[in-house]
Amino acid sequence: MSIPVRITINGTLRQFDLDPRMLLVHLLRDACTLTGTHVGCETGICGACTVLLDGSAVKSCTMFAVQADGAEVTTIEGLAKNGDLHPVQQGFWERHGLQCGYCTPGMIMTSVQLLSRNAKPSREEIAHGLAGNLCRCTGYSHIIDAVQYAAGMGGAR
Amino acid sequence: MSAQAKKYSGQPLKRIEDPRLIKGIGTYTDDLRLPGLLHVAFVRSPHAHARVTSIDTSVAKAIKGVVAVLTGADVNEKCGVVPCAAAIPDLKLPKHTVLAGDRVYFVGHPVVVVVADDAYAARDGVDAVEVEYDPLPVVVNPEEAIKPGATLTHPDLGTNVAFTHNVNGGTDIDEAFRRADRVIKQRVYHQRLTPMPIEPRAVVASYHAGEGTMSIWSSTQVPHYLRTLLPGMIGVAENKLRIVAPEVGGGFGAKLNVYAEEALCGHLAMRLGAPVKWAESRRENATSTIHGRDQIGYYEVAVKNDGTILGLKARTIADLGSYCQLLTPAVPTLTGLVLTGCYRIPAVKMEIVGVYTHKMATDAYRGAGRPEATYLIERLMDLVAKELGLDRVDLRLKHFPAPTEFPFGTACGVTYDSGNYQGALEKARQLADWKALMSERTAARKSGRLFGVGVSTYVEICAIGPSAAMPAGGWEWGCVRVEISGKVTAITGTSPHGQGQETSFAQIVADQLGVSIEDVVVMHGDTAVAHYGRDTYGSRATVIGGTALVMCTDKIIAKAKIFAAHLLKVAPDQVAFADGQFSAPGAEKTLSLAAIAGEAYVAKNLPPGLEPGLEASSFFEIPNFTFPFGTHIVAVEIDRETGQVAIQKYVAVDDCGPQINPLLVEGQVQGGIAHSIGQALFEQTVYDENGQLLTGEFMDYAMPRATDIPEYILGHTVTPSPTNPLGIKGVGEAGTIGATPAVANAVIDALESLGVTHLDMPLTPERVWRAIHQRTVATV
Numbered sequence: 001m002s003i004p005v006r007i008t009i010n011g012t013l014r015q016f017d018l019d020p021r022m023l024l025v026h027l028l029r030d031a032c033t034l035t036g037t038h039v040g041c042e043t044g045i046c047g048a049c050t051v052l053l054d055g056s057a058v059k060s061c062t063m064f065a066v067q068a069d070g071a072e073v074t075t076i077e078g079l080a081k082n083g084d085l086h087p088v089q090q091g092f093w094e095r096h097g098l099q100c101g102y103c104t105p106g107m108i109m110t111s112v113q114l115l116s117r118n119a120k121p122s123r124e125e126i127a128h129g130l131a132g133n134l135c136r137c138t139g140y141s142h143i144i145d146a147v148q149y150a151a152g153m154g155g156a157r
Numbered sequence: 158m159s160a161q162a163k164k165y166s167g168q169p170l171k172r173i174e175d176p177r178l179i180k181g182i183g184t185y186t187d188d189l190r191l192p193g194l195l196h197v198a199f200v201r202s203p204h205a206h207a208r209v210t211s212i213d214t215s216v217a218k219a220i221k222g223v224v225a226v227l228t229g230a231d232v233n234e235k236c237g238v239v240p241c242a243a244a245i246p247d248l249k250l251p252k253h254t255v256l257a258g259d260r261v262y263f264v265g266h267p268v269v270v271v272v273a274d275d276a277y278a279a280r281d282g283v284d285a286v287e288v289e290y291d292p293l294p295v296v297v298n299p300e301e302a303i304k305p306g307a308t309l310t311h312p313d314l315g316t317n318v319a320f321t322h323n324v325n326g327g328t329d330i331d332e333a334f335r336r337a338d339r340v341i342k343q344r345v346y347h348q349r350l351t352p353m354p355i356e357p358r359a360v361v362a363s364y365h366a367g368e369g370t371m372s373i374w375s376s377t378q379v380p381h382y383l384r385t386l387l388p389g390m391i392g393v394a395e396n397k398l399r400i401v402a403p404e405v406g407g408g409f410g411a412k413l414n415v416y417a418e419e420a421l422c423g424h425l426a427m428r429l430g431a432p433v434k435w436a437e438s439r440r441e442n443a444t445s446t447i448h449g450r451d452q453i454g455y456y457e458v459a460v461k462n463d464g465t466i467l468g469l470k471a472r473t474i475a476d477l478g479s480y481c482q483l484l485t486p487a488v489p490t491l492t493g494l495v496l497t498g499c500y501r502i503p504a505v506k507m508e509i510v511g512v513y514t515h516k517m518a519t520d521a522y523r524g525a526g527r528p529e530a531t532y533l534i535e536r537l538m539d540l541v542a543k544e545l546g547l548d549r550v551d552l553r554l555k556h557f558p559a560p561t562e563f564p565f566g567t568a569c570g571v572t573y574d575s576g577n578y579q580g581a582l583e584k585a586r587q588l589a590d591w592k593a594l595m596s597e598r599t600a601a602r603k604s605g606r607l608f609g610v611g612v613s614t615y616v617e618i619c620a621i622g623p624s625a626a627m628p629a630g631g632w633e634w635g636c637v638r639v640e641i642s643g644k645v646t647a648i649t650g651t652s653p654h655g656q657g658q659e660t661s662f663a664q665i666v667a668d669q670l671g672v673s674i675e676d677v678v679v680m681h682g683d684t685a686v687a688h689y690g691r692d693t694y695g696s697r698a699t700v701i702g703g704t705a706l707v708m709c710t711d712k713i714i715a716k717a718k719i720f721a722a723h724l725l726k727v728a729p730d731q732v733a734f735a736d737g738q739f740s741a742p743g744a745e746k747t748l749s750l751a752a753i754a755g756e757a758y759v760a761k762n763l764p765p766g767l768e769p770g771l772e773a774s775s776f777f778e779i780p781n782f783t784f785p786f787g788t789h790i791v792a793v794e795i796d797r798e799t800g801q802v803a804i805q806k807y808v809a810v811d812d813c814g815p816q817i818n819p820l821l822v823e824g825q826v827q828g829g830i831a832h833s834i835g836q837a838l839f840e841q842t843v844y845d846e847n848g849q850l851l852t853g854e855f856m857d858y859a860m861p862r863a864t865d866i867p868e869y870i871l872g873h874t875v876t877p878s879p880t881n882p883l884g885i886k887g888v889g890e891a892g893t894i895g896a897t898p899a900v901a902n903a904v905i906d907a908l909e910s911l912g913v914t915h916l917d918m919p920l921t922p923e924r925v926w927r928a929i930h931q932r933t934v935a936t937v
Contacts, residue, residue, distance in 0.1 A: 019277070021277070022277075026276075029188075035181075035188035036181015036182060038187075038355075038406070039187070040356065040855075041439040042438060043439065043854055043856060045855035045856055046355055075181065076179075077180065077182065085179065089180065092175070093176065093179055096171065096824050098175060098178055098179065099655035099828065100355070100405065100406045100407040100408075100654055100655030101174075101178030101179075101183055101406070101655070102185065102356040103406075104178055127866070128863075128864055130862075131862045131863055131864045134855065134860055135355065135863075136353060136407050136409065136828075137355075137407055137655050137828045138824060138831075139824075139827035139829070139869070139892075140861075140862075141868065141869055142824055144863065
């Protein structure tokens with residue numbers, strides 16, 4: 001059984017006939033070769049698979065692709081516009097907000113949501129906003145610095 | 158080393174590797190897409206110890222998309238055993254086949270491999286395989302495992318004791334204990350931990366039948382180890398085997414290994430004539446990728462009443478799990494190398510017993526052996542101070558060697574290269590505002606709050622290591638090529654996976670050659686490009702790998718000077734090199750490195766006897782380990798009602814010698830401290846009495862989140878190492894080594910008024926609450 005699905009991915013409307021059990025993260029990674037969205041835990045804990053679904057950060061490893069029918073999905077690959085990094089991407093670069101880079105796309109997408117809801121967050125508010133994303137490399141402090149940097153650049157864009 | 162001005166080294170440059178990673182266009186192993194790729198999944202044992210009585214693969218084989226379903230009987234004779242490279246005398250090793258044979262020895266032991274044309278079908282195949290097990294008695298407690306009559310992990314070995322390793326150093330230990338006014342004893346359990354890099358392991362293997370060559374991509378820290386050790390397992394010669402470690406999503410020691418799945422994927426690619434991929438699930442990562450630590454120690458310290466420590470006796474039981482992975486038995490022996498910490502302790506006796514149990518193997522987890530030693534000695538220093546009524550900082554200072562005493566030989570048999578432990582301690586006290594902090598502690602306690610301050614002064618072993626200390630070489634290799642265009646390519650045998658050496662090595666090479674950093678490209682992690690290497694672990698890459706590159710640039714400059722002399726028509730010893738330019742007194746012009754490179758490759762006007770080209774490679778053999786050190790000071794407050802620990806202040810002063818890139822050093826230190834906070838407060842790998850893993854997901858294994866981390870106050874001192882021309886020491890594990898005892902000491906200090914002198918980690922709210930509650934009840 002396959003189900004017809006229409007999803008706008010990084011601004012482009014795509015149509016698929018999907019096995020209903022296919023996870024959104026696998027649709028993005030395998031059917032769309034958008035491999036910047038990573039799988040870290042398969043249980044929605046680590047947030048490496050975070051994408052924006054109609055502007056909200058969701059964990060694409062615990063969501064079926066068919067559930068995204070009619071939605072707009074933004075992945076890490078869709079964040080930079082015309083070659084210009086998003087302020088959050090710039091912040092992660094400037095403030096050494098990443099080491100191995102594996103959690104980074106999810107961290108960045110969650111940070112984008114955070115700044116869209118709170119343009120000038122305190123360090124505590126940033127930590128709270130990122131508590132659903134795990135990083136094993138950085139110890140988080142530079143990630144919080146990165147989000148503050150992005151907020152200073154006008155954040156959400 | 159040339160006397161170039163340092164334009165880049167020492168600067169907090171942002172990383173060259175970051176743009177691809179923040180755009181999501183880096184390539185990790187699981188991102189690879191090869192034509193005709195097949196997907197691998199494993200059936201793993203749900204039992205810790207059982208006889209496999211039957212395996213029925215027929216239903217699985219009939220599933221659409223399933224290509225092959227293979228058991229140990231099908232593959233174990235074709236793949237050699239999983240290697241252990243630790244050189245431990247009389248080590249008893251079980252035969253570690255790639256799939257289980259007629260028995261399974263831990264939960265997660267791979268039993269059957271399924272290959273299918275997509276990953277979903279492979280997992281369907283796994284679900285459809287019927288394996289029948291006859292459960293057998295299980296041994297999970299290593300102290301029980303060494304008792305007579307204990308259940309045997311591997312009945313054919315006849316014992317659970319894999320090895321006994323003794324450290325006897327310094328003066329006579331019995332005499333030290335005879336002279337003691339007191340002997341202070343403590344049992345310490347260093348809990349089992351799971352490294353949990355956010356990227357699980359992944360392997361892609363592709364066999365090229367025409368050439369008889371194999372390419373394997375693996376999420377590994379050690380591509381060169383794989384190239385050395387996989388040939389013996391899969392029968393592809395070393396020089397027909399290419400290993401690539403593409404982007405690697407964290408390692409922390411978990412990927413410093415040669416795993417069954419890596420060999421098996423290689424075998425399957427040959428056997429099935431198609432490329433294969435295995436992407437580990439998180440649960441597989443928890444059950445079947447190495448764990449760390451897990452040592453039980455009984456410690457005795459011989460002291461005089463004035464605090465003088467005369468000797469240290471230790472008996473450590475190291476839980477190895479059911480198999481020896483690459484370095485499993487070597488890790489606890491590292492503990493024995495640095496047991497005396499920063500201190501002058503004249504006599505040491507340590508017995509380390511490595512024990513098999515029905516669990517996943519332990520191996521190197523960030524720090525590997527040194528966090529155990531540091532935690533022990535730093536807990537013991539607090540216990541001694543407490544018992545004798547001495548100031549814990551004064552006790553530490555009393556036993557530090559003076560900076561002038563380095564190189565300092567220890568009773569553990571190693572020689573610390575350089576140090577100024579007093580300087581780091583003093584700086585940390587300044588940054589912590591020590592007097593104010595102690596006043597705050599006093600005031601808090603007066604008002605009934607549980608407020609504690611912890612101190613840890615640590616030394617660790619880095620730049621692992623001199624070849625004499627390693628099973629198969631501890632050198633590092635590098636190659637630098639000035640291209641015909643003047644661009645510079647630097648190739649390292651280390652294998653960075655987040656540490657940022659594409660940047661720090663470019664800083665070193667650009668400074669050495671006086672070129673713009675934009676012109677330098679650093680390549681790594683592909684054995685077809687970096688022919689030799691000893692990879693990345695043990696805080697070795699920048700020290701040993703960086704020095705190998707410096708040696709290359711020295712050779713290039715020497716050769717370029719001969720070219721310059723020829724072109725400028727002067728004697729070679731008249732040529733000077735500075736800021737990328739070759740000059741000579743009286744010469745009409747100067748020559749850039751790029752200009753000389755052009756001449757070197759066009760080769761129409763070569764100096765007599767000189768080869769064309771401008772490239773050099775070098776192996777650097779370091780004469781000793783390096784010994785970074787520092788002081789961490791932590792203040793915590795405990796919620797009496799919940800047992801929750803809140804870190805109020807975190808100060809770390811680390812001395813890793815001169816810093817190539819302070820921003821990257823800061824990142825390493827902060828990340829290492831986070832691992833330590835996790836270990837001290839949250840993390841523990843738990844098996845139940847049946848050998849079931851209870852911490853098999855991120856849901857159950859509590860790693861620090863952004864909300865669990867304090868604001869770090871970081872400082873450093875700079876004491877160069879004499880072991881290498883850059884003077885650097887390494888910093889990848891410093892945070893993990895220095896921080897754990899500081900946090901634990903702070904929590905125990907906070908509970909001092911309740912009579913608590915020791916608690917084993919992790920100091921979870923429950924454990925702390927129970928300690929408070931029991932003491933409160935007991936004292937009512």
